Amino acid sequence: MGNTKLIVTPAPHIRSGDSTPAIMRDVVIALLPAAISAVYFFGAQAAVSMVCSVAGAVGAEYIFEKIAKKPVTIGDWSAAVTGLLIAMVLPPHVPVWIPVIAGFFAIGVVKLLFGGLGHNVFNPALAGRAFAIAAWPALTTSGYLWPASAEGAIWAVRGFDAMSTATPLTLWKMGEIGGASMSKFYQSLFVGNVAGSLGETSALALLIGAVYLLCRGRISLRIPLSYILTVAVITGLYGQDPLFHVLSGGLILGAFFMATDYVTSPMNPKGQIIFGIGCGILTALIRMFGGYPEGVCYSILLMNAAVPLIDRLTRPKRFGEVTSRA
Amino acid sequence: MPKGSFRGGVHPPENKERTATLRTVVARRPSQVAIALHQGSNCPLTPTVAKGDYVRMGQKVADTDEKWGVPAHSPVSGKVVSIGLVRTASGVEDQAIFIEPDGEDALDESCVPVDNVFSRSPEEIIRIIRDAGIVGMGGAEFPTHIKLSLPPGANVDTLLLNGAECEPCLTADHRLMVERPRDIIRGAQIMMRAIGVSRTLIGIEDNKPDAIRAMGDAASSAAGVEVVAVKTRYPQGSEKHLIKSVLGREVPPGGLPFAVGVVVSNVGTCAAVSNRFDRGLPLIERIVTVTGSAVAKPANLVAKIGTSASDLIEECGGFVGQPGKIVFGGPMMGMAVSSVDVPIGKGTSGILVMSREESEDLKEMPCIKCGQCVDACPMRLEPVFLHQWSNAGLWDEAEAYHAMDCIECGVCTYVCPSRRNLVQAIKRAKFEISARRRAAKERGSK
Numbered sequence: 001m002g003n004t005k006l007i008v009t010p011a012p013h014i015r016s017g018d019s020t021p022a023i024m025r026d027v028v029i030a031l032l033p034a035a036i037s038a039v040y041f042f043g044a045q046a047a048v049s050m051v052c053s054v055a056g057a058v059g060a061e062y063i064f065e066k067i068a069k070k071p072v073t074i075g076d077w078s079a080a081v082t083g084l085l086i087a088m089v090l091p092p093h094v095p096v097w098i099p100v101i102a103g104f105f106a107i108g109v110v111k112l113l114f115g116g117l118g119h120n121v122f123n124p125a126l127a128g129r130a131f132a133i134a135a136w137p138a139l140t141t142s143g144y145l146w147p148a149s150a151e152g153a154i155w156a157v158r159g160f161d162a163m164s165t166a167t168p169l170t171l172w173k174m175g176e177i178g179g180a181s182m183s184k185f186y187q188s189l190f191v192g193n194v195a196g197s198l199g200e201t202s203a204l205a206l207l208i209g210a211v212y213l214l215c216r217g218r219i220s221l222r223i224p225l226s227y228i229l230t231v232a233v234i235t236g237l238y239g240q241d242p243l244f245h246v247l248s249g250g251l252i253l254g255a256f257f258m259a260t261d262y263v264t265s266p267m268n269p270k271g272q273i274i275f276g277i278g279c280g281i282l283t284a285l286i287r288m289f290g291g292y293p294e295g296v297c298y299s300i301l302l303m304n305a306a307v308p309l310i311d312r313l314t315r316p317k318r319f320g321e322v323t324s325r326a
Numbered sequence: 327m328p329k330g331s332f333r334g335g336v337h338p339p340e341n342k343e344r345t346a347t348l349r350t351v352v353a354r355r356p357s358q359v360a361i362a363l364h365q366g367s368n369c370p371l372t373p374t375v376a377k378g379d380y381v382r383m384g385q386k387v388a389d390t391d392e393k394w395g396v397p398a399h400s401p402v403s404g405k406v407v408s409i410g411l412v413r414t415a416s417g418v419e420d421q422a423i424f425i426e427p428d429g430e431d432a433l434d435e436s437c438v439p440v441d442n443v444f445s446r447s448p449e450e451i452i453r454i455i456r457d458a459g460i461v462g463m464g465g466a467e468f469p470t471h472i473k474l475s476l477p478p479g480a481n482v483d484t485l486l487l488n489g490a491e492c493e494p495c496l497t498a499d500h501r502l503m504v505e506r507p508r509d510i511i512r513g514a515q516i517m518m519r520a521i522g523v524s525r526t527l528i529g530i531e532d533n534k535p536d537a538i539r540a541m542g543d544a545a546s547s548a549a550g551v552e553v554v555a556v557k558t559r560y561p562q563g564s565e566k567h568l569i570k571s572v573l574g575r576e577v578p579p580g581g582l583p584f585a586v587g588v589v590v591s592n593v594g595t596c597a598a599v600s601n602r603f604d605r606g607l608p609l610i611e612r613i614v615t616v617t618g619s620a621v622a623k624p625a626n627l628v629a630k631i632g633t634s635a636s637d638l639i640e641e642c643g644g645f646v647g648q649p650g651k652i653v654f655g656g657p658m659m660g661m662a663v664s665s666v667d668v669p670i671g672k673g674t675s676g677i678l679v680m681s682r683e684e685s686e687d688l689k690e691m692p693c694i695k696c697g698q699c700v701d702a703c704p705m706r707l708e709p710v711f712l713h714q715w716s717n718a719g720l721w722d723e724a725e726a727y728h729a730m731d732c733i734e735c736g737v738c739t740y741v742c743p744s745r746r747n748l749v750q751a752i753k754r755a756k757f758e759i760s761a762r763r764r765a766a767k768e769r770g771s772k
Contacts (some may be wrong), residue, residue, distance in 0.1 A: 004645075004649060004666055006649065006650070006651060006652055006662070006663065006664055006665065006666070007650050007651045007662065007685045007687070008417065008651070008662045008663070008664050009651070009662055009685075009687055010662075010747060010749075010750045010753075011653075011657075011658060011659050011660055011661065011662075011734075011736050011739075011749070012657060012658045012659070012736035012739050012740050012749070013651060013653050013657040013658075013660065013662065013678070013680060013684075013685075014338055014339075014494065014657040014658070014684075014740065015688060015739070015740055015742075015745060016336070016338070016740055016741050016742075016743075018698075018741070018743040019691075019743050019744075019745070020691050020692075020694055020743045020744045022743065023694070023696065023743055073692075076691065078694075116692060117691075117692040117694060118692040118693045118694045118695060119692070262694045262695045262696040262697065263694055263695050267695060267697040267700050267708065267710065268697070268700060268708075315708065315727075316700070316706045316707075316708070317706060318579060318705055318706045318707055318728050318731055319566065319570075319576060319577075319579070319704065319705040319706050319731065320566070320576040320577050320578040320579050320581065320731075321578070321579060
């Protein structure tokens with residue numbers, strides 16, 4: 001026994017067994033219902049789009065890390081998550097090279113140039129989308145075709161053609177639809193039988209994924225709920241139909257899958273609620289008073305920039321700081 | 327916050343079933359004991375015996391004039407074979423007195439019970455405790471006489487016994503509470519006398535119903551002594567968290583328990599006090615849980631202080647396969663030792679023998695700021711930032727983020743999905759901050 005070789009490492013000597021790749025994998029699993037519904041509503045091109053953006057993102061990570069002679073980290077699934085999310089926030093009908101380039105930009109510039117996983121300030125997928133839309137506005141905005149299954153739907157205010165590339169929020173922005181109660185649209189918004197970005201239309205599919213993430217403890221309700229409620233309250237106060245605003249556009253996708261991104265959201269419970277409310281205010285303001293019909297992407301990106309400040313302002317009260325003598 | 331718990335913490339697999347129901351067994355007499363002269367209190371001791379001397383069991387073999395030091399006693403009768411270096415659990419080599427037992431266990435004449443305990447003054451009781459070499463047996467080895475010597479003006483109303491034993495795998499305190507509840511309560515009564523309180527609460531995690539029952543039965547005949555079941559949640563056995571769970575009080579940052587009217591003592595320490603007053607024995611033995619997947623027959627052994635890990639592991643049937651790590655203490659806060667020859671000390675509650683596979687070092691991945699460490703930190707710190715400041719050498723930032731409040735429980739490292747060694751970085755920051763504070767103080771006093 002005397003010369004047994006022993007390993008010496010600092011405590012603790014056991015770990016929870018959780019891992020970063022497992023977290024990323026859970027996000028991919030949670031996105032599957034939305035991915036499937038995208039293919040159902042928008043056809044095979046949705047699948048092509050998703051494959052392209054994942055390829056662009058993972059490819060960028062591989063190439064850049066090879067060039068920089070750094071360990072290749074595609075095995076942590078994080079680039080795959082970013083890639084999948086990029087396809088989901090782009091219109092379903094765009095030239096295939098757009099998701100590739102958006103994925104490449106998101107990983108190469110927004111993530112790796114800032115230091116790689118954990119160091120990026122902005123949500124890479126949303127920054128990739130913002131980049132694509134700014135670079136090719138015509139190609140991207142024309143991509144919002146309605147699902148074939150929506151033919152003759154209640155949305156046809158001036159004939160189906162007229163709105164063939166107008167999302168529900170665009171129709172609302174143009175004043176085609178509106179008012180305090182738009183209940184007749186709820187059902188198609190909920191299942192996703194409307195025009196919109198590839199993965200954002202089906203609230204149902206997104207919520208299934210969100211429940212999975214909540215059950216697995218990967219996200220908490222703090223950011224999504226404070227975000228969504230804020231949008232509902234503000235739009236409601238302005239005489240709009242709050243539920244229409246919650247179900248339309250990218251709010252549910254953004255609130256559950258983008259705003260909750262660990263790297264680019266606050267660390268503490270209080271900060272997360274402030275972050276969610278901030279996203280909600282910006283989204284509601286952009287929708288109602290801004291130039292765009294939708295504001296989820298820019299709201300989250302703007303709030304991303306505020307995260308270090310929020311973290312600093314919401315530091316927890318350490319144990320014993322409020323001394324209580326019962 | 328509901329009573330019985332605190333914010334944060336984790337509940338790792340308990341792995342106590344290997345030894346929880348095993349009665350304690352007196353370990354075989356070792357062929358040699360090594361009494362380290364540098365114990366938990368950081369006061370080096372001076373030997374009071376020399377090489378070649380014959381010593382009796384319970385005889386004092388080393389002492390110090392320092393206020394924070396306590397003497398060491400021979401756990402056996404026999405011959406001092408040498409005074410030389412031994413590798414200790416902390417990894418350094420240190421002076422130790424090596425004693426070879428003669429097999430007689432002849433008791434020293436100083437080892438006589440104390441009569442009329444409750445007519446003695448608190449000062450006298452505290453001095454007897456100090457002279458018996460008693461330190462906190464939960465792991466930190468904080469000198470008990472210091473703990474009981476309250477500063478003037480301290481307003482203490484409760485003695486809180488720590489029977490949480492929140493470290494996975496360990497069952498030493500558990501077995502002590504089941505098998506010797508009356509001794510623990512007797513020791514507590516002596517401590518109550520020493521600090522002048524009339525109430526003792528005993529905090530025990532609710533995963534030990536038999537200990538709760540045994541202690542409750544024993545407490546029912548003792549005035550002012552009561553058992554409180556607390557939630558099984560690591561680090562429930564941190565004294566600050568046990569106070570929070572049992573009494574709802576929070577010790578202020580940098581403060582000690584008496585700041586909220588409490589003195590906390592481990593149940594093992596109480597039994598050691600009873601051993602001294604009722605049986606005349608100084609602190610020369612303790613219960614050690616020898617456990618882990620790489621040891622053949624796990625057991626709760628009553629072992630002489632200074633027995634080597636190899637003696638105890640051999641008594642438990644030796645290794646199963648290749649051992650990876652041997653940890654003194656529990657898996658969350660224990661220290662991995664570099665040699666099987668390391669002797670147990672007064673605070674060694676367990677020897678955990680881990681297999682090669684369990685000992686594999688996990689590769690660190692980048693921090694994704696998931697915040698799990700922040701959620702889990704029982705001190706409500708932000709390990710993620712402390713880790714950053716520490717790695718960047720930003721000690722002022724680390725201090726501003728309250729690095730010194732860290733209790734080193736290891737929860738942050740345990741939960742980190744990127745397997746980052748957060749607590750180690752924070753310990754480093756604490757070390758640097760302390761060194762800088764000391765240096766500033768020295769400059770100030772010049």
